[in-house]
Amino acid sequence: MNVLYEISEQLIERVPETTIRxxxxxxxxxxxxxxxxxxRGVGKTTLLLQYAKRYLHDRKKLYVxxxxxxxxxxxLVSLADEFVKLGGEYLLLDEVHSYAxxxxxIKNLHDRYPDLQVLxxxxxxxxxxxGTHDLSRRAAFYELQGLSLREYIQFSTGIExxxxxxxxxxxxxxxxxxxxxxxxxxxxxxxxxxxxxYYPFYFEHKPTYEIRLRxxxxxxxxSDLLIATGxxxxxxxxxxxxxxxxxxxxxxxxxxxxxxxxxxxxxxxxKDYFRYLEIAGLTRSLFTQKKGVTRLTKPEKVYLxxxxxxxxxxxxDVNMGSARESFLLSQLPEKHEVHYPEKGDFLxxxxxxxxxxxxxxxxxxxxxxxxxxxxxxxIEAGAGNxxxxxxxxxxx
Numbered sequence: 001m002n003v004l005y006e007i008s009e010q011l012i013e014r015v016p017e018t019t020i021r022x023x024x025x026x027x028x029x030x031x032x033x034x035x036x037x038x039x040r041g042v043g044k045t046t047l048l049l050q051y052a053k054r055y056l057h058d059r060k061k062l063y064v065x066x067x068x069x070x071x072x073x074x075x076l077v078s079l080a081d082e083f084v085k086l087g088g089e090y091l092l093l094d095e096v097h098s099y100a101x102x103x104x105x106i107k108n109l110h111d112r113y114p115d116l117q118v119l120x121x122x123x124x125x126x127x128x129x130x131g132t133h134d135l136s137r138r139a140a141f142y143e144l145q146g147l148s149l150r151e152y153i154q155f156s157t158g159i160e161x162x163x164x165x166x167x168x169x170x171x172x173x174x175x176x177x178x179x180x181x182x183x184x185x186x187x188x189x190x191x192x193x194x195x196x197x198y199y200p201f202y203f204e205h206k207p208t209y210e211i212r213l214r215x216x217x218x219x220x221x222x223s224d225l226l227i228a229t230g231x232x233x234x235x236x237x238x239x240x241x242x243x244x245x246x247x248x249x250x251x252x253x254x255x256x257x258x259x260x261x262x263x264x265x266x267x268x269x270x271k272d273y274f275r276y277l278e279i280a281g282l283t284r285s286l287f288t289q290k291k292g293v294t295r296l297t298k299p300e301k302v303y304l305x306x307x308x309x310x311x312x313x314x315x316x317d318v319n320m321g322s323a324r325e326s327f328l329l330s331q332l333p334e335k336h337e338v339h340y341p342e343k344g345d346f347l348x349x350x351x352x353x354x355x356x357x358x359x360x361x362x363x364x365x366x367x368x369x370x371x372x373x374x375x376x377x378x379i380e381a382g383a384g385n386x387x388x389x390x391x392x393x394x395x396x
Contacts, residue, residue: 001083004062004070008063008064012049012061013053015053017050017053017054020050021043021047021151022163022396023144027119030140030142032118033117033119033120033135033139034119035119035122035139035140035141036119036120036121036142037121037143037144038121038144039146039280041200041201042145042199042200043147043199044094044144045065045094047121047144048092049063049092051119056090060090061089062083062088062090063094064091064093064094065093065094065095066093066094066095066098066102067095071098075105076101076102076105077105077108077109080113080116083116088116089116089117090118090119091109091118092118092120093118093121094121095122095123097122097224102120102122103135106120106138107135107138110138123220143334145396146199146306146330147197148331148395149189149331149390149394150163150393150396152189152192152193152198153184153189155200156197159183161394162394164176164391164394164395166348166352169392170371170373170387173387173388173391174381174383177382177388177391180391186388187378187380193393194307195308196209196210196311197308198306199213199216210312210315214312217243217282220281221243221280224280225239228276238264238265238273239273239277241263242263243277243282244313245259246283246304247310247313247314248317250304250310250314250319250322251303252302252303253301253302254298256271268295271295271296282304282305282309283303283304283305284302284303284305285299286340287299287339287340288300289350301340304326305330306327307323321356321358324356324375325346325356327389327392328356328392329346331396332348332392332395336348336349343365343369344365344372351371353369353371353372354372355373356375356377357374357375357377358376358378359376359379361374362374363385372385373385373387374386375388375389375392376388377389
C-alpha cells in the first residue's frame with residue numbers, strides 16, 4: 001500500500017493546473033460516487049488528477065489505475081477495505097474497464113463503506129455503458145468529450161469565454177459572435193482546430209499529434225474493443241477495415257447488403273460493428289427520427305467522431321464539406337438529440353433543422369421549413385438565419 005500511496009502522490013503533484021475544464025465543477029457537485037466516461041484520449045485521467053490536486057489536497061486520498069499489475073493478484077474490494085481502515089476518504093479509480101468485475105465491486109464499495117467517496121473513469125465506453133445500468137441508483141455519470149473549440153482557444157491563448165446554449169445561438173448569434181471576434185480571430189482557430197486539438201494531448205507535442213492519434217485509434221480497437229466484446233483477432237481486423245472504409249468516404253452512407261458481402265460478414269454482425277465504433281468514440285451514426293434505434297437499425301449516415309480523425313486516417317483526401325459537418329456534430333453536448341432529416345444536414349432535438357456549408361451557402365435546401373438555419377463557414381458574423389459555423393464550438 002505504501003508504494004501505491006507514493007505513486008499516487010507523485011502523479012497528483014505533477015499534473016499541471018494551467019487550464020481547468022468546466023467538467024471540474026460538475027465533479028465537485030455530483031455526490032459520493034461519480035463515473036467519468038468518454039473515448040480514449042479525451043482527458044479523463046488528467047481531469048481526475050487535477051480534481052485531486054485542487055479539491056483534495058488536505059484529504060486522505062488514493063489514485064490508482066486498474067490496469068496496474070497490482071490488480072493481477074488483489075481485488076478492488078480488498079484494496080478499498082485496507083484504504084478505509086487506514087483512514088482513507090477518497091478513492092480515485094482510473095481505467096476501470098481493465099478490471100473484469102468493476103461494476104459489481106464498485107456497487108459493493110458503495111454499500112459497504114458509507115463514508116467512502118469514489119471517482120472512477122474508463123476508456124471503453126462499451127463496458128461503461130453496461131455498468132451504468134447496474135450502478136444507476138448509486139453513481140452519477142458524466143460523459144467527457146474532447147476539447148471543444150472554445151476550450152481549444154482557451155488552451156491556446158489563455159482567454160476564457162463563457163459557454164452558450166443552442167437557444168442562445170439561435171436567438172442571439174449576432175451579439176454572441178460580436179463579443180468573441182472583437183477579442184480573437186475565430187476563423188484562425190477554427191481552421192487550426194479542424195486538424196488538431198480535439199484531443200488534449202495535442203498540446204503535449206504538436207508535431208507528433210497525428211501519429212499519436214493513430215496510435216490511440218489502434219489502442220481503442222485492439223485493446224478497448226477486445227476487452228469489451230471478446231471478438232476474435234480476425235474479426236478485429238474487419239472492424240479496422242470498416243473504420244478504413246468509413247474514413248475514405250465521410251459522411252459514409254452504408255449499403256448494408258453490399259458492404260456485408262464485401263467484408264465477408266453477416267448483416268447483423270456489420271450493424272454491431274457500426275455500434276462498436278460509435279460507442280468507442282470513433283464514429284457517430286445518424287438515424288431518421290421515424291426509426292427506433294435498436295441494435296439492428298441501419299444507420300443512414302456515419303461520420304468520424306471529429307475532423308481530427310479525418311486528417312489522421314485519410315489526410316490526403318479530406319473533404320472540407322464533410323469536415324464542417326463532422327465539426328458541428330462533434331460540438332453538440334450529449335443531451336441533444338440528432339437525427340438525419342429529409343432536408344438539410346441535421347435535425348436537432350426534433351425541432352431545429354441545420355444546413356452546413358461554406359460562406360456562400362443558401363437556404364435553398366431548407367425550403368420553407370420553420371426553424372431552418374444555415375451554419376456557414378468562412379464568416380465571422382451572421383445575420384437572420386445564417387450563423388457562423390465556428391460559434392457552435394462554444395456549446396461546452
